[in-house]
Amino acid sequence: MEIQLWRQILEPYQLAVDELVVKFLHVKQQYQNARKYSPIEMVSGRVKKVSSILDKAKRKGIGIEELEEKIEDIAGIRLICQFVEDINTVVEIIRNRSDLEIKQEKDYISQSKASGYRSYHVIAYYTVQTIGGPKKLEVEIQIRTLAMNFWSTIEHSLQYKYKEHMPDELRERLLRAADAVEVLDNEMGSVRDEIMDAQNSNKQRATIISDILGNIENLYYVANR
Ligand code: 0O2
Numbered sequence: 001m002e003i004q005l006w007r008q009i010l011e012p013y014q015l016a017v018d019e020l021v022v023k024f025l026h027v028k029q030q031y032q033n034a035r036k037y038s039p040i041e042m043v044s045g046r047v048k049k050v051s052s053i054l055d056k057a058k059r060k061g062i063g064i065e066e067l068e069e070k071i072e073d074i075a076g077i078r079l080i081c082q083f084v085e086d087i088n089t090v091v092e093i094i095r096n097r098s099d100l101e102i103k104q105e106k107d108y109i110s111q112s113k114a115s116g117y118r119s120y121h122v123i124a125y126y127t128v129q130t131i132g133g134p135k136k137l138e139v140e141i142q143i144r145t146l147a148m149n150f151w152s153t154i155e156h157s158l159q160y161k162y163k164e165h166m167p168d169e170l171r172e173r174l175l176r177a178a179d180a181v182e183v184l185d186n187e188m189g190s191v192r193d194e195i196m197d198a199q200n201s202n203k204q205r206a207t208i209i210s211d212i213l214g215n216i217e218n219l220y221y222v223a224n225r
Contacts (some may be wrong), residue, residue: 006050009067009068010047010050010074011130012128012130012135012137013047013074013075013137013139014047014075015128015130016075016126016128016137016139017045017046017047017075017076017077017139018045019126019128020045020075020077020126020139020141021043021044021045021077023099024040024043024077024079025043027040027093028040028041028043032203035200035203035204035207037196037199037200039081039086039087039089039090039093040079040080040081040086040090041080041081041082041086041146042078042079042080042146043077043078043079043080044077044078044080045075045076045077045078046076047074047075047076048071048073048074048075048076053067053071053074056071057070057071068137068138072103072104072123072138072140073123073139073140074137074138075126075137075138075139075140076139076140076141076142077139077140077141077142078141078142078143078144078149079141079142079143079144080144080145080146080149081143081144081145081146082145082146082188082195083145083185083188083189083192084109084145084185084186084189085189085192086145087109087120087143087144087145090143091105091120091122091143094122094124094141094143099126099127100122100124100125100126100139101124101125101126102122102123102124103123103124103125103138104122104123105120105121105122105123106120106121106122106123107120108120108121109144109148112178115155115171115174115175115178116151116155116174116175116177116178116179117151117152117155117178118144118148118151118152118178118181118182119142119143119144119148119152120142120143120144121140121141121142121143122140122141122143123138123139123140123141124138124139124141125137125138125139126138126139145185147181147184147185147188148181148185150181151174151177151178151181154174154177155174158170158174
């Protein structure tokens with residue numbers, strides 16, 4: 001397929017990713033402005049590379065004409081949480097949004113994949129406005145903790161390096177590391193309230209200081225007018 005045609009296909013997906021990243025960052029901002037704990041810690045997004053789309057299509061026997069219909073993660077959003085408990089809150093936020101229509105949810109947290117991979121996936125329909133009119137497309141939203149993300153980033157690079165030939169010993173080590181991630185997340189969950197208290201009071205202190213500085217600036221401005 002020609003590069004220009006790929007550009008045309010992928011452009012609305014880039015728009016969807018850009019818009020959703022802004023929207024989820026804004027969710028985080030709204031919690032912060034309301035001086036509440038945000039269940040979303042980090043937001044990122046990407047459009048799948050053409051080479052990855054073609055790899056996946058080949059792996060799954062998907063024809064070029066059915067790529068958009070059958071590959072659900074051409075547009076990918078990742079929402080990173082601090083604690084496992086936050087994941088449910090984030091999923092609920094997504095379920096309640098009127099701009100996202102959920103197609104499917106995949107819970108790889110209750111039931112991890114054979115590799116040890118843990119994450120919660122929501123496949124949703126999202127409509128972007130293009131010069132050719134509205135286009136409804138699919139986006140995959142991956143929701144996971146910082147610890148799950150650490151594991152999956154490392155494992156993804158190793159998968160990329162070894163393809164189907166990952167040594168058994170390395171595979172086992174990764175499974176053990178996945179168990180350790182689960183233990184870490186559970187431990188952190190058990191002290192969640194304390195950590196949240198500490199973070200909130202740090203944030204409150206920072207907000208008070210920035211409010212005072214803002215007021216001093218305003219007074220200075222008024223006094224020197
Ligand atoms: P990339 O490079 O991230 O885009 P399946 O039919 O289950 O094999 P499907 O239908 O793509 O795969 O759905 P699934 O399993 O929900 O996977 C979608 C994405 O989740 C993957 O996209 C990965 O990003 C992530 N993922 C799934 N399994 C694993 C895993 O074992 N390890 C890691 N690190 N990530 C995983 P891609 O296209 O595979 O990869």
